[in-house]
Amino acid sequence: MLEVKSVNKSYGRRRVLDDFSMTAKRGEVIGLVGENGAGKSTLLKILATLSKPDSGEVYLNGKSYRKHFKAHRKRIGYVPQDIAVWEDLTVLENMKFFARLSPVKKTLPELKGLLNNIQLDRHDTKVNKLSGGMKRKLNLAISLINDPEFLLLDEPTAGIDLKSRIEIGEFLKTMAVNNDTLIIYTSHDMSEIKEVCDRVVVIGQDSFYREILADYIK
Numbered sequence: 527m528l529e530v531k532s533v534n535k536s537y538g539r540r541r542v543l544d545d546f547s548m549t550a551k552r553g554e555v556i557g558l559v560g561e562n563g564a565g566k567s568t569l570l571k572i573l574a575t576l577s578k579p580d581s582g583e584v585y586l587n588g589k590s591y592r593k594h595f596k597a598h599r600k601r602i603g604y605v606p607q608d609i610a611v612w613e614d615l616t617v618l619e620n621m622k623f624f625a626r627l628s629p630v631k632k633t634l635p636e637l638k639g640l641l642n643n644i645q646l647d648r649h650d651t652k653v654n655k656l657s658g659g660m661k662r663k664l665n666l667a668i669s670l671i672n673d674p675e676f677l678l679l680d681e682p683t684a685g686i687d688l689k690s691r692i693e694i695g696e697f698l699k700t701m702a703v704n705n706d707t708l709i710i711y712t713s714h715d716m717s718e719i720k721e722v723c724d725r726v727v728v729i730g731q732d733s734f735y736r737e738i739l740a741d742y743i744k
């Protein structure tokens with residue numbers, strides 16, 4: 527389903543992605559790991575159609591990003607590393623706001639269903655009253671409004687408590703199986719990566735992750 531072919535990306539003279547290639551198929555949960563600054567967020571942004579590689583190409587269902595990025599964007603859900611929700615609106619108001627921008631229309635019960643699926647039940651609470659973990663769950667729920675077949679998450683469990691982390695991990699595994707979604711996500715928590723992911727892709731030159739995750743690199 528996804529094919530990344532010899533992608534290069536530099537910022538100034540610093541080459542962040544160097545001839546990077548990978549493939550993935552629907553229903554997989556893939557952990558993208560590497561040291562700080564290795565290029566994980568850079569790759570996720572390229573896969574989310576928000577940034578372009580300097581060279582190389584990405585294909586989704588055999589169609590290149592270069593030619594079909596608008597159509598691909600509609601199929602992709604992306605959760606950035608920084609939480610991007612409206613602090614002065616309630617949880618449900620945020621869902622309704624982003625639902626208006628979505629190409630896939632959702633009813634109010636469907637929007638509430640997305641929140642309930644990830645155990646976020648404080649629908650009428652203003653976001654500025656929520657914990658960091660709850661905000662991350664809201665960010666995740668927003669990314670699901672367009673029924674993505676390809677979901678990209680940049681550190682969705684960073685800085686949140688163990689219970690929410692486990693709930694998000696369980697949710698991702700279930701979603702990949704039930705909806706046949708391809709999920710690629712980054713985390714610095716290797717025990718979580720081993721628990722949640724079907725396999726791991728290491729980014730960057732450092733051999734540390736390749737050694738400790740050897741059994742998960744398939």
Ligand SMILES: Nc1ncnc2c1ncn2[C@@H]1O[C@H](COP(=O)(O)OP(=O)(O)OP(=O)(O)O)[C@@H](O)[C@H]1O
Binds near residue numbers: 542564
């Ligand atoms: N817009 C940009 N302009 C210039 N340099 C950038 C830009 N975005 C990222 N970089 C640099 O590219 C390198 C890779 O950054 P990236 O955020 O992709 O790494 P990462 O693997 O996600 O790191 P982390 O684990 O710390 O989140 C870093 O050195 C970063 O400073």
